[in-house]
Amino acid sequence: MPGYILKRIGISLLTIFVITTVTFVLMYSLPGKPFLGERPLPQSVIDAANAKYGLNLPMFPRYLKYLSNIFLRGDFGQSTVYTNRDVTSIIKQAFPVSASLGIRALTFGVIGGLLSGIYSALRHNKAGDRFSTVIAILGVSIPSFILGTMLQYLLGVKFSGWVKRLFDTKYQLFPLARWESFRYTLIPTFVLGLGSLASVTRMTRSSMLDVVNQDYIKTAKSKGLSDLEITWRHMVRNAIAPVYTVIGGMVGVVVTGSFVIENIFSIPGLGKYFVNSVTSSDYPMTIGLTLFFSIFIVLVNLVVDLGYSLIDPRVRLDRASKR
């Protein structure tokens, strides 16, 4: 057990190290200087920035400076587009918005997926099963940015417009953009969570169907337990463990999805800043946010994996023997 945990932590640290090194090399090899904007900066400002990020130093000392800025001071660099703002302050401001969207989407996806997967398996090959399998395959297939724009039009423009006319009000039922109150979050959450819902549904369904034919279910039935008790205590509890493994991967999917969903719905989250930095060639910002997202996801996956090894001891042995 401690061996597995140490190994897993070691791999995560190695990954973070490789990512920081690669981003540094990319940054170092990019042509041009970071502070050549359209408006020239005073020489004193440039000197200060050069000193802070070690830009005039040779490669290796600059690398050490880079590492110490990130890991000791939490400084991910300076945006060249948003003047006077460093990447860390943008992260502090925008990450909570993205996290709120992501947590909502994951909650919706995981809970909805578990329920529809369980329902599907209990109604195996009946109409209800067919319906939720169709929803699952649609959720896997339709790209989130397509679905987002579609719903923005159908619900935000058409349906909300119809409601306005019907009740003769100015109340916008599904707002088209921004992030203010609960109803602003509905469509983005649904769109971002649908992919997760679909994969959790498929996973839960197949894992439940594996469990249904186990001997202990027959034992439970012959003991005379009620259907409800058999379903929850014996089927779901055993079927849920494999589903947990996909949650780590889903965090990555939700983060990726947020890049475009935040743009479509003008949500002031980190994904929007990230994509804008890429399209406006704000290199330090892109690299700073890449680092931030990567470290975040590596750490989330570490937590999920360690959590899983606590829940299900078989995994530990299984993975240890594979590696």
Next chain:
Amino acid sequence: MAEAAYGVPVHTALLSADPTDSHTYDYTPLPNTAIRSGRAARPPVSYWRDALDRLLRNKTAVASFAFIILTALFGFAGSSLMPGFTKQDLYNTFLPPLSPGHPLGTDELGRDLLARLARGTRISLTIGVTVSVINLVVGLAYGGLSGYIGGMADVVMMRIVEIVTAVPEMIILLLLLTVLKSGMGTLILALCLTGWTGMARLARAQALQLRENEYVLAARVLGASRLWIVLRHMIPNALGPIMVRFAMSVPGVIFAESFLSYIGLGIAIPEASWGNLAQLGANQFPNHIWLFFIPAILFSLTMLAFNLLGDGLRDALDPRQRR
């Protein structure tokens, strides 16, 4: 399932309560002539023949396959027949669908949507298939080699795969596209750099699993060369899962390409792809919404068809997994 101990057939239906397992067993002894001649009573059916039969019986998979073929025909033949996908006509902008000469209407520069859609289909499918083929070859070589050599090389090679997969594909893609000059070649290169890991893992797992099989041992005992074992035994047996993974990888690549094109980093206008067609349409939001809906629907349907075909292939090639 039950074993046939000492050659006595065990009635599996008695042992498994699975109602879907409705094999009927024929206990009539074979006629003496058939036994003496050494031939089976029924002509042998190869695994591939059997899988093909199962696939053809799956109506959803056949319909999906037909849809993909028609879409590809539309893309390749259509774009050859209608080469004017960049031709602008500023007198006829935003013509609605079913206009004379423009069956699907025109965009904001008067370009014919049908011609652009055909071209976009061609570009998106080309990228999807090209990248998947490259990933297939690279992944098979890398994974197969890793599993074949084993030992320390295997550990190092798999660590590299783990590090590449630790960060979501899209973050690496965005980072690569900020550094590299945009264009179709770059896009293909970037998609390959991130996409080969799945196939490498699969190939390694297959190599490790298959070489433990009894028939490989038997072939070795009989003095077969390593090359013969790989070509005659391992590759044909690994082909099923690899084909399924390949079919599933095409929509994944197309999704990544259109995601990037949608946020303006993939295929640049005036060249067309599903992603930038949908994005151009979404820019006209909420007027002229057909410019978004037409490419979006064709794109979503094709993704759905690829996923359904992949599911059908998996069911046909590995009937035990069938649900």
